[in-house]
Amino acid sequence: MTASLSIRDLTVYYKTPLGLVQVLDGLTADFEQGETVAVVGESGSGKSTMGFAITRLLPPTGVVEGSILFEGQDLVSMPQKKLRDVRGTGIFMVMQDPFSSLNPVKKVGLQLLEAVQIRMERRGEHFDYGSASKEVLKRLYDVKLPDPAIIMTKYPYQLSGGQIQRVVIAMGLLLEPKIIIADEPTSALDVSIQAQVIALLKELQQQYGMTLIFITHDLAVANVVSDKVLILYAGRLMEFGDKRGIIQKPMHPYTQGLLKSFPSGSYREKELYSLPGMPPSFFSLPVGCKFSDRCPYAFDRCFKEEPGILDVEGRAVRCFLYGGARKNRVA
Amino acid sequence: MVELVRTESLRRYFAAEKLGLLEKLAGRKQRYIKAVDDVNVVLNKNETTALVGESGSGKTTLGRMLATLDTPTSGKIFYSGVELNEDALESVRHKVQIVFQNPYESLDPRMSIRQIIEEALTRYGGDDRAGRVKEVLEAVGLNYSDIHYRKARDLSGGQRQRVAVARAMAANPEFIVLDEPTSALDASVQSQVLNLLVQLKKQYGYTYLFITHNMMVARYISDRIYIMYAGKVVEAGLSEEVFTDPFHPYTKLLMESVPSLEPTARLEAMKGEAPSLLNPPPGCRFSPRCPYAFDRCFKEEPRLHLVGQRLVACHLFEDRER
Numbered sequence: 265m266t267a268s269l270s271i272r273d274l275t276v277y278y279k280t281p282l283g284l285v286q287v288l289d290g291l292t293a294d295f296e297q298g299e300t301v302a303v304v305g306e307s308g309s310g311k312s313t314m315g316f317a318i319t320r321l322l323p324p325t326g327v328v329e330g331s332i333l334f335e336g337q338d339l340v341s342m343p344q345k346k347l348r349d350v351r352g353t354g355i356f357m358v359m360q361d362p363f364s365s366l367n368p369v370k371k372v373g374l375q376l377l378e379a380v381q382i383r384m385e386r387r388g389e390h391f392d393y394g395s396a397s398k399e400v401l402k403r404l405y406d407v408k409l410p411d412p413a414i415i416m417t418k419y420p421y422q423l424s425g426g427q428i429q430r431v432v433i434a435m436g437l438l439l440e441p442k443i444i445i446a447d448e449p450t451s452a453l454d455v456s457i458q459a460q461v462i463a464l465l466k467e468l469q470q471q472y473g474m475t476l477i478f479i480t481h482d483l484a485v486a487n488v489v490s491d492k493v494l495i496l497y498a499g500r501l502m503e504f505g506d507k508r509g510i511i512q513k514p515m516h517p518y519t520q521g522l523l524k525s526f527p528s529g530s531y532r533e534k535e536l537y538s539l540p541g542m543p544p545s546f547f548s549l550p551v552g553c554k555f556s557d558r559c560p561y562a563f564d565r566c567f568k569e570e571p572g573i574l575d576v577e578g579r580a581v582r583c584f585l586y587g588g589a590r591k592n593r594v595a
Numbered sequence: 596m597v598e599l600v601r602t603e604s605l606r607r608y609f610a611a612e613k614l615g616l617l618e619k620l621a622g623r624k625q626r627y628i629k630a631v632d633d634v635n636v637v638l639n640k641n642e643t644t645a646l647v648g649e650s651g652s653g654k655t656t657l658g659r660m661l662a663t664l665d666t667p668t669s670g671k672i673f674y675s676g677v678e679l680n681e682d683a684l685e686s687v688r689h690k691v692q693i694v695f696q697n698p699y700e701s702l703d704p705r706m707s708i709r710q711i712i713e714e715a716l717t718r719y720g721g722d723d724r725a726g727r728v729k730e731v732l733e734a735v736g737l738n739y740s741d742i743h744y745r746k747a748r749d750l751s752g753g754q755r756q757r758v759a760v761a762r763a764m765a766a767n768p769e770f771i772v773l774d775e776p777t778s779a780l781d782a783s784v785q786s787q788v789l790n791l792l793v794q795l796k797k798q799y800g801y802t803y804l805f806i807t808h809n810m811m812v813a814r815y816i817s818d819r820i821y822i823m824y825a826g827k828v829v830e831a832g833l834s835e836e837v838f839t840d841p842f843h844p845y846t847k848l849l850m851e852s853v854p855s856l857e858p859t860a861r862l863e864a865m866k867g868e869a870p871s872l873l874n875p876p877p878g879c880r881f882s883p884r885c886p887y888a889f890d891r892c893f894k895e896e897p898r899l900h901l902v903g904q905r906l907v908a909c910h911l912f913e914d915r916e917r
Binding site for chain 2: 454526
């Protein structure tokens with residue numbers, strides 16, 4: 265497998281009235297062609313910032329350092345004009361709020377035709393309205409929307425959240441991107457609709473061999489959707505590796521805590537495990553390991569020095585408990 | 596088991612559109628959204644009853660009516676056997692409190708935490724209000740001296756939700772409606788709040804109505820569960836039983852569509868979408884999405900009947916009625 269996206273030392277700052285705030289710190293990760301990676305983190309972990317940094321859609325206050333290699337080109341140093349050719353047909357993003365991702369005053373069909381036109385123009389092909397509409401209909405059928413011909417004549421506000429998210433996915437398919445970044449695509453949807461959208465994304469990803477980066481706060485969703493899981497905490501990669509390994513045998517104390525605090529059973533049997541404290545604010549991060557103030561295993565060194573990324577059994581882990589830093593290892 | 600709250604054919608309809616004079620003269624009929632349609636629930640004292648359903652199922656509307664924040668279109672609510680009407684409202688109201696979903700919106704950002712809780716005491720508080728504020732804040736695990744002077748905007752989501760719970764506790768209620776109290780919270784904070792709610796119930800003997808769309812949370816927190824679909828109760832029973840052996844096809848499918856942490860977890864997606872409440876499908880409201888639906892389901896609405904200890908509204912279970 266080849267890496268379709270290589271992130272090296274990605275660091276993102278936001279300019280604020282209180283000075284620069286660092287929200288991503290030295291993120292390094294490779295995403296292989298055709299695999300699904302779930303990026304899991306709580307609010308303020310930098311997971312959405314990562315998605316926006318890859319598509320270079322950060323607000324003007326965002327400052328990006330490091331490199332993001334896509335098809336041999338560095339997206340970080342790429343001029344805006346060239347970036348427009350990467351967005352859509354190279355990397356496509358599905359946003360959390362389906363209603364804000366379509367133009368409210370244009371009919372759905374027109375917006376989808378526009379996607380076909382953009383793809384064809386970029387490839388130097390001739391755009392033909394008739395065959396393009398047929399293609400749009402076919403894709404709307406692929407995403408299991410009932411009556412595609414009627415859907416095409418509707419405005420976004422006339423559709424439900426689940427339907428719009430499908431229209432956006434259909435648009436992604438029409439653009440034939442190499443990578444789809446989905447930022448909490450199901451958080452605004454009901455469970456039954458969430459299951460439909462996840463099943464659809466998985467099915468299409470396998471069919472077309474796209475790389476899917478699925479940003480979510482829910483480990484259970486990550487479990488059913490992904491091949492690999494990347495855990496973010498306070499803008500740092502804490503653990504990254506094979507899904508099965510991470511869910512069954514988590515190494516980082518934060519991942520362990522998240523998994524243990526997942527509700528299961530009944531209150532009559534046991535109290536739920538809960539991590540002490542709360543996710544830190546970027547304005548007052550702990551010195552040393554950013555998780556040290558909540559970590560049940562933290563020792564002296566954790567409070568003074570930030571651990572680097574270690575390779576433990578093929579998994580990336582940022583923790584002093586691994587790699588022989590301490591003799592009596594926990595877990 | 597002592598019954599605390601009971602409803603009898605509770606209905607809440609919302610006008611779907613406002614008709615003008617001309618439209619009324621032209622004889623156009625007012626259409627209604629039937630958010631809650633003929634619902635009977637019984638909540639037992641010192642039990643947690645979970646109310647589960649997707650958006651638009653009517654769970655929040657039902658919760659608001661039980662919290663006396665909304666008036667039913669028809670039907671009755673009994674509170675400790677007393678019918679809730681205008682005369683009884685005053686005496687019932689202080690025993691009922693509600694905690695809202697989003698603690699970022701339910702607390703006044705300009706008031707201090709002490710003021711927020713004291714406000715709840717203006718009508719029902721005793722003499723020692725300051726003492727009571729301190730007491731409830733400590734009960735929810737917050738340090739009074741650190742927090743009483745701060746504004747809601749300075750607090751994190753978990754802390755805010757604790758303040759909201761403290762405010763609900765202040766007037767010494769018996770019954771607390773919890774409307775998705777953990778949905779807006781992070782995973783690592785959610786379990787803290789759930790544990791707190793369990794502990795407070797034990798300590799003060801509260802009765803909870805816990806509204807949620809999260810099946811795992813419902814299973815954990817509740818003794819009894821009601822599953823709602825499109826304004827109707829489709830299944831009700833003891834949580835453990837409903838979760839280990841769901842009867843209604845909707846309950847079954849709902850559970851299969853919840854992602855889990857099992858290594859073999861797969862999602863079974865339910866087809867279709869929740870129906871319009873303006874024009875619910877004839878017969879069973881779930882029939883268009885139900886894999887087991889037969890002729891009768893499309894014509895005749897199933898009523899809720901008792902199967903063992905369970906209530907279920909499905910034609911498939913009618914012959915099992917006991």
